[in-house]
Amino acid sequence: MPQQIHDRRVVQALMDGGAQIVEVLPREDFEEDHLPGAIHLPLSKIESEARPGLDANRPIVVYCWDSA
Numbered sequence: 001m002p003q004q005i006h007d008r009r010v011v012q013a014l015m016d017g018g019a020q021i022v023e024v025l026p027r028e029d030f031e032e033d034h035l036p037g038a039i040h041l042p043l044s045k046i047e048s049e050a051r052p053g054l055d056a057n058r059p060i061v062v063y064c065w066d067s068a
Contacts, residue, residue, distance in 0.1 A: 011061055019059035022046075035063070 023034045024043040
């Protein structure tokens, strides 16, 4: 069930437990900076590429980090 998480400790616990971390910004932003182990999946392609590219049996954390 999707939910918003705004607590870094919760995200860290999910990551420690094997969650898939997905960054949705464009490639150049992903290359500039992303969380360790993050998967690049641009928001414009998330609907078409999420199912074949992600494991539905593991938690998925989708995030967008922008320095602007």
